[in-house]
Amino acid sequence: xxxxxxxxxxxxxxxxxxxxxxxxxxxxxxxxxxxxxxxxxxxxxxxxxxxxxxxxxxxxxxxxxxxxxxxxxxxxxxxxxxxxxxxxxxxxxxxxxxxxxxxxxxxxxxxxxxxxxxxxxxxxxxxxxxxxxxxxxxxxxxxxxxxxxxxxxxxxxxxxxxxxxxxxxxxxxxxxxxxxxxxxxxxxxxxxxxxxxxxxxxxxxxxxxxxxxxxxxxxxxxxxxxxxxxxxxxxxxxxxxxxxxxxxxxxxxxxxxxxxxxxxxxxxxxxxxxxxxxxxxxxxxxxxxxxxxxxxxxxxxxxxxxxxxxxxxxxxxxxxxxxxxxxxxxxxxxxxxxxxxxxxxxxxxxxxxxxxxxxxxxxxxxxxxxxxxxxxxxxxxxxxxxxxxxxxxxxxxxxxxxxxxxxxxxxxxxxxxxxxxxxxxxxxxxxxxxxxxxxxxxxxxxxxxxxxxxxxxxxxxxxxxxxxxxxxxxxxxxxxxxxxxxxxxxxxxxxxxxxxxxxxxxxxxxxxxxxxxxxxxxxxxxxxxxxxxxxxxxxxxxxxxxxxxxxxxxxxxxxxxxxxxxxxxxxxxxxxxxxxxxxxxxxxxxxxxxxxxxxxxxxxxxxxxxxxxxxxxxxx
Numbered sequence: 001x002x003x004x005x006x007x008x009x010x011x012x013x014x015x016x017x018x019x020x021x022x023x024x025x026x027x028x029x030x031x032x033x034x035x036x037x038x039x040x041x042x043x044x045x046x047x048x049x050x051x052x053x054x055x056x057x058x059x060x061x062x063x064x065x066x067x068x069x070x071x072x073x074x075x076x077x078x079x080x081x082x083x084x085x086x087x088x089x090x091x092x093x094x095x096x097x098x099x100x101x102x103x104x105x106x107x108x109x110x111x112x113x114x115x116x117x118x119x120x121x122x123x124x125x126x127x128x129x130x131x132x133x134x135x136x137x138x139x140x141x142x143x144x145x146x147x148x149x150x151x152x153x154x155x156x157x158x159x160x161x162x163x164x165x166x167x168x169x170x171x172x173x174x175x176x177x178x179x180x181x182x183x184x185x186x187x188x189x190x191x192x193x194x195x196x197x198x199x200x201x202x203x204x205x206x207x208x209x210x211x212x213x214x215x216x217x218x219x220x221x222x223x224x225x226x227x228x229x230x231x232x233x234x235x236x237x238x239x240x241x242x243x244x245x246x247x248x249x250x251x252x253x254x255x256x257x258x259x260x261x262x263x264x265x266x267x268x269x270x271x272x273x274x275x276x277x278x279x280x281x282x283x284x285x286x287x288x289x290x291x292x293x294x295x296x297x298x299x300x301x302x303x304x305x306x307x308x309x310x311x312x313x314x315x316x317x318x319x320x321x322x323x324x325x326x327x328x329x330x331x332x333x334x335x336x337x338x339x340x341x342x343x344x345x346x347x348x349x350x351x352x353x354x355x356x357x358x359x360x361x362x363x364x365x366x367x368x369x370x371x372x373x374x375x376x377x378x379x380x381x382x383x384x385x386x387x388x389x390x391x392x393x394x395x396x397x398x399x400x401x402x403x404x405x406x407x408x409x410x411x412x413x414x415x416x417x418x419x420x421x422x423x424x425x426x427x428x429x430x431x432x433x434x435x436x437x438x439x440x441x442x443x444x445x446x447x448x449x450x451x452x453x454x455x456x457x458x459x460x461x462x463x464x465x466x467x468x469x470x471x472x473x474x475x476x477x478x479x480x481x482x483x484x485x486x487x488x489x490x491x492x493x494x495x496x497x498x499x500x501x502x503x504x505x506x507x508x509x510x511x512x513x514x515x516x517x518x519x520x521x522x523x524x525x526x527x528x529x530x531x532x533x534x535x536x537x538x539x540x541x542x543x544x545x546x547x548x549x550x551x552x553x554x555x556x557x558x559x560x561x562x563x564x565x566x567x568x569x570x571x572x573x574x575x576x577x578x579x580x581x582x583x584x585x586x587x588x589x590x591x592x593x594x595x596x597x598x599x600x601x602x603x604x605x606x607x608x609x610x611x612x613x614x615x616x617x618x619x620x
Contacts, residue, residue: 045069047082048548050577052100055113063116081552086580092615095124096576099608102126106134106142114142118149126150127607128159135161135177138170147180162186166193171202178206195225223254230257235264243278250282255293262301279303280314287321290330299337308339316345324351326360335367344404346371346379353382358390368402368412384426384442387435392426396445421448431466432457439466443473452476459494460485467494471501480507487522488513495522499529506530511538515554518547527557536562546572548581555585563590568599575600576612588619 045054045066054062070087071077077085086093098121105113126146134142150156158181165173174190187206194203226245229235235242242264249258265275279298286294298304308315315334319342322330334342343364349371352360364370371379383391398417427450430438442448455478458466470476478498483506486494498504510530514522515538539561542550546568554561563586568575582590600613 045082045084047080047084048552048577050083050100050548050574051087051097052104055101055104055110055117056108058108058110058113060112060116063113067120081581081584083577083580090615092611093576093580094122096608096611098122098124099127099130099606099611103130103133106130106139107137109137109139109142111141111145114145118145123153123155125155125157128157128161129607131156131158131161132164135164135170135173136168138165138168138173140170140173140176143173143176160186163189163193166190169197171199174202175205198224223249223252223257226261227257230261235261240274243274247278247282247285250291250294250298251285253286253289253291253294255297258294258297262297265301265303275303276307280307283307283314283318284321287318287330288325290322290325290327292330292333295330295333308337308342315339315342316347319343320345320347320351323348323357323360323364324355326352326355326357328360328363331360331363343367343369344372349379350382353379353388353391354386356386356388356391358388358394361391361394365398365401368404370401370403370415372404372413378420378424380420380424380426381429384424384435384438385429385433387430387433387438389435389438389441392438392441395420421446424448425451425453428453428457431455431463431470432461434458434461434463434466436463436466436469439469450474450476452478456481456485459483459491459498460489462486462489462491462494464491464494464497467497478502478504480504484510484513487511487526488517490514490517490519490522492522492525495525508535509537511535512541515539515547515550516541516545518542518545518550520547520550520553523550523553534558536564539563540565540567543567543578543582544569544572546574546578548574548577551578551581566590566592566595566599568595570599570602570604572599575609576615579612579616583619591616591620593620 045062049066051063051066054066066084066087070084070089072088074089077089087097088094098117102114102117105117126149131143131146134146146156158177162174162177162181163186165177171194174194178187178190187208191203191206194200194206226235226248229241229245235245242261245261246258246265249261283295283298283304286298299308319331319334322334349361349364351357352364380392380395382388383395395417400414400416401420402412403415404412426446426448427439427442430442431450431454439454454474454476455467455470458464458470459478459482467482482502482504483495483498486498487506487510511523511526511534514520514526538558539551539554542554543563544567563582566582568578572578596613596616600609600616
């Protein structure tokens with residue numbers, strides 16, 4: 001047998017039929033239970049099961065099985081593909097795999113597996129990245145194990161993880177780390193953060209002897225702290241603190257204290273950009289919560305008046321928030337301010353229509369405020385997209401709408417509603433979003449019709465009932481996009497329906513999407529039903545996304561695939577596993593320095609990915 005065929009055979013799922021028979025026998029014959037271990041030892045662990053993934057199952061027996069099945073030297077490696085060839089025989093790989101596994105077990109708070117990993121570890125350092133991941137979850141028991149490991153091996157990088165604990169609200173972890181690891185230079189920030197969230201006890205616990213809490217205070221979202229700083233005169237000394245306090249008080253809706261703090265605003269702020277940004281944000285929060293008293297307090301101040309008159313985008317955002325909430329009283333308040341262009345932006349209509357606020361739509365039309373240009377977002381299209389049938393029916397009953405003249409906002413122009421319908425794509429959009437009732441109503445009451453995009457969109461987003469209705473009631477059909485997109489998004493039932501009921505077929509790239517997503521079941525179905533439709537990109541996509549099992553399957557069933565330029569996503573799983581497989585199958589001629597820099601060590605790579613880079617550079 002040729003080496004290539006031997007490789008193909010070694011990539012196949014190991015004895016799948018035999019395994020099923022063995023499972024049946026062992027489950028139904030108690031007398032054979034003692035042979036389970038022998039059979040497991042003979043078959044070996046799944047070849048594509050990394051140690052890190054095995055840790056997610058929480059089984060020590062599984063970890064022992066993988067460990068004991070792994071060879072300890074390169075000379076002992078099997079000729080067949082399996083990750084067990086490398087787990088204990090490759091220094092770089094074992095360190096990388098332990099880091100990956102420790103991240104999995106630590107973030108799951110699986111103390112037993114963490115202990116197993118550290119017992120089998122070769123003395124590698126626990127990186128700040130892993131500590132940080134565990135701290136973010138608040139798993140104190142795992143951190144205690146890390147500390148014990150440090151005492152024994154001295155190999156834990158705690159880094160800035162105590163700050164991470166504070167940011168994630170794990171005060172117990174902060175106390176433990178401050179006591180056992182120390183807060184270092186971060187104590188000042190930690191106290192300020194504790195005060196910000198209102199944890200006075202924690203702030204006092206962290207306070208150095210002889211310190212004063214006010215020296216660390218910032219307004220934050222703690223009303224008690226803001227009031228304390230106001231009474232003590234701290235807000236008068238700092239514009240930054242005053243701005244922050246206004247923003248926070250708008251968020252919590254404390255009008256009485258907000259009115260007091262606003263009195264501290266200087267006539268001419270030193271940095272007006274900070275004031276405008278923060279005041280605008282405070283207004284946005286108040287509008288989002290429809291807090292009318294707070295809105296009036298902010299708008300009717302000279303700073304609010306400046307923002308509303310000079311910064312149209314801020315005002316458009318605010319009216320959009322009121323429109324999407326259907327808060328007509330608030331819209332009327334803004335309208336009464338008489339600010340030019342306050343209702344000019346089409347986003348206001350999008351907010352009302354997408355959220356089904358019919359009364360708001362009527363209010364806008366009564367004041368002749370249809371947007372002067374809806375090229376970016378047709379109102380009828382928005383109603384169809386979000387399934388707002390009552391708004392579509394309302395527009396169906398209109399003949400004209402009045403809009404502002406872009407050149408003269410005080411003037412009004414008339415628009416024929418039928419022209420709005422004529423340039424809409426209502427059925428296409430409703431189909432893509434699965435709104436069958438809307439489609440049926442439009443089909444019966446409107447003449448604009450649809451395009452093949454309707455069935456394409458429904459297939460893309462998994463709306464089988466819409467695809468079936470369009471097939472039975474419309475003649476536009478679809479394009480190859482329907483099958484391609486259904487396959488890419490995992491919609492098997494739609495793919496099977498199109499295979500039987502439509503003749504457009506698919507494109508040669510239909511398997512690319514499932515390969516990129518690692519959808520092996522979809523790939524198998526396509527292989528059986530549309531075997532000729534495959535491009536060489538399929539392997540590139542599977543490698544890019546790090547789907548180890550998919551790559552193995554492709555190499556078996558499409559042996560002619562070639563490995564050209566290799567890229568991997570920054571967040572691709574199984575990076576080292578995939579590299580090992582590609583080198584095992586194709587050799588190492590494909591490795592380039594660009595691959596190391598762009599795929600293995602991009603800007604936000606995990607620290608332990610350096611082990612992959614070192615391994616690859618050695619091969620180069």
